[in-house]
Amino acid sequence: MQTFTIxxxxxxxxxxxxxxxxxxxxxxxxxxxxPLGGIRRYGEAEVARVLFIKAAQRIGFTLDEVAQLLxxxxxxxxxxxxxxxxxKLADVRARLADLQRIETTLTQLVERCATKRGKVCCPLxxxxxxxxxx
Amino acid sequence: MQTFTIxxxxxxxxxxxxxxxxxxxxxxxxxxxxPLGGIRRYGEAEVARVLFIKAAQRIGFTLDEVAQLLxxxxxxxxxxxxxxxxxKLADVRARLADLQRIETTLTQLVERCATKRGKVCCPLxxxxxxxxxx
DNA sequence: ATAGGTTCCGTACCCAAGTACGGAGTCAAG
DNA sequence: CTTGACTCCGTACTTGGGTACGGAACCTAT
Numbered sequence: 001m002q003t004f005t006i007x008x009x010x011x012x013x014x015x016x017x018x019x020x021x022x023x024x025x026x027x028x029x030x031x032x033x034x035p036l037g038g039i040r041r042y043g044e045a046e047v048a049r050v051l052f053i054k055a056a057q058r059i060g061f062t063l064d065e066v067a068q069l070l071x072x073x074x075x076x077x078x079x080x081x082x083x084x085x086x087x088k089l090a091d092v093r094a095r096l097a098d099l100q101r102i103e104t105t106l107t108q109l110v111e112r113c114a115t116k117r118g119k120v121c122c123p124l125x126x127x128x129x130x131x132x133x134x
Numbered sequence: 135m136q137t138f139t140i141x142x143x144x145x146x147x148x149x150x151x152x153x154x155x156x157x158x159x160x161x162x163x164x165x166x167x168x169p170l171g172g173i174r175r176y177g178e179a180e181v182a183r184v185l186f187i188k189a190a191q192r193i194g195f196t197l198d199e200v201a202q203l204l205x206x207x208x209x210x211x212x213x214x215x216x217x218x219x220x221x222k223l224a225d226v227r228a229r230l231a232d233l234q235r236i237e238t239t240l241t242q243l244v245e246r247c248a249t250k251r252g253k254v255c256c257p258l259x260x261x262x263x264x265x266x267x268x
Numbered sequence: 269a270t271a272g273g274t275t276c277c278g279t280a281c282c283c284a285a286g287t288a289c290g291g292a293g294t295c296a297a298g
Numbered sequence: 299c300t301t302g303a304c305t306c307c308g309t310a311c312t313t314g315g316g317t318a319c320g321g322a323a324c325c326t327a328t
Contacts, residue, residue, distance in 0.1 A: 005274075005275075006274090006275070006276090007274075007275085015316095016316080016317070017275090018316070018317055018318075019315090019316065019317085021276085021277085022315075022316060022317085026315095034275095034276090038275095038324075038325090039274080039275055039276085039324070039325080040275085040276090048259050048260070048263055049259055051262065051263070052258070052259040052262050052263075055232050055262045056232075056236075056262070057194070057315090058194050058228075058229060058232070059193065059194050059229045059232050059233050059236075060191070060192050060193050060194035062314075062315090063314075063315070064314095069236075069258055070258070070259075072240075072243060072256040072258055073256055073257065073258040073259045075256075078247050079247075081243065081247060081256065082243075082244055082247035082248070085240050085243045085244050085247070085256070086244055088240055089237065089240045089241065089244065092233055092236055092237050092240060093237065095192060095193045095233055096230070096233050096234065096237060098189050098190075098192070098193050099193050099226055099229055099230050099233060100230065102190075102193075102203075102226055103223065103226050103227065103230060106206075106219050106222055106223045106226060107223065109206060109215065109216075109219045110216055110219050110220055110223065113212050113213075113215060113216035113219070114216070121207065121208070121209035122206040122207055122209075122215065122219070123207065124186070124203055124204070124206055124207040125182050125183055125186040125204075125207050126182075128185065128186050128189045128190070129182055129185070129186075139304075139305075140304090140305070140306090141304070141305085149286095150286080150287070151305090152286070152287055152288075153285090153286065153287085155306085155307085156285075156286060156287085160285090168305095168306090172294070172295090172305090173294070173295080173304080173305055173306085174305085174306090191285090196284075196285090197284075197285070198284095
C-alpha cells in the first residue's frame with residue numbers, strides 16, 4: 001500500500017520534492033518512520049493530502065489554516081472540532097459569497113461582450129462593495 | 135469629492151499607508167496628480183478599489199491576477215476583456231466548486247458534532263479528491 | 269564492489285506581498 | 299514663524315511559502 005518514494009509522491013501530487021519536505025517540517029504531512037536507516041515510503045493517502053493542501057491554498061487558505069482543516073480530517077475531540085469547523089465555515093461562506101458575486105459579474109461581462117463591441121466596463125469592484133455609497 | 139489624504143484612505147480601507155503606496159507602485163492604484171508640490175487626495179472610488187483588492191486576495195487571487203480583474207473594471211477593448219473574463223471565469227468556477235465542497239463537508243461535520251460525542255473524523259480531504267482511488 | 273541515481277537532512281537562497289525607516293518637504297494651529 | 303503631524307519618496311527589512319545546494323548515506327545494476 002505504501003508504494004511511493006518521496007519523489008514518486010511529489011510527482012503524483014504535482015509538486016516538488018522539496019515542497020513535500022517543507023510540508024513535513026511544517027507538520028502538515030507526517031514523516032512515516034523509516035525502516036532502520038532506510039528510505040521512507042508513502043501511499044495514496046499522502047497524495048490526497050498534498051492535493052488537498054494545494055486546493056485549499058488556491059481558494060485562499062494559508063498553510064496555518066490548512067493545518068486546522070487537516071486537523072478536522074485527522075479526527076479531533078468533538079467540541080474542539082466543532083469550534084474550528086464553525087469558525088472556518090463562516091469564513092468559507094464569506095469567501096463563497098464574494099466568489100459568487102465575481103462569478104455573476106464576470107458572466108454578465110462575457111455576455112455583454114458577445115453582443116456589443118467597443119469598450120466595456122465591468123462593474124467588478126461594485127460587485128464586492130459592502131455598502132455602495134449611493 | 136476627493137476627501138481623503140493617504141492616511142484617511144488607508145484607514146477607510148482598513149490597510150496600512152505603506153500598503154497604499156505599495157499598490158501605487160504596482161500600478162493597482164493610480165497616484166492622483168498632486169497640486170504642485172502638495173499633497174494628493176483620494177475619494178470613495180479608491181476606497182472601494184482597495185477593498186476589492188483585499189477581497190480578491192482573500193479568495194486566492196494574486197496581485198497580478200487582481201490587476202487583470204481591475205483592468206476589466208476599468209474598461210478594456212471588448213475582445214480582450216472577453217478573453218480575460220472567460221479565463222478568469224473558468225478559474226473562479228473551479229474555486230467555487232472546491233469551496234462549495236468544503237462548505238458542505240464542514241456543515242455536515244458541525245451537524246454530526248451536535249448529535250454525537252467523542253472523536254469525529256471529517257472527510258475533508260475526500261471532499262476535494264479529484265478521483266478517489268477505490 | 270563500485271558507479272549512478274535516490275534519499276536524507278541541514279542550511280541557504282528566492283519571490284510575493286507587505287512593513288518599517290529616515291530625511292526632506294508641506295501645512296495648519298498656536 | 300515655529301512646532302508637530304502628516305506627506306512624499308527611496309531604500310531596507312520581514313514573513314510566508316517555497317527552491318536550491320551539498321555532503322553523507324543508501325540502494326540497485328553491472
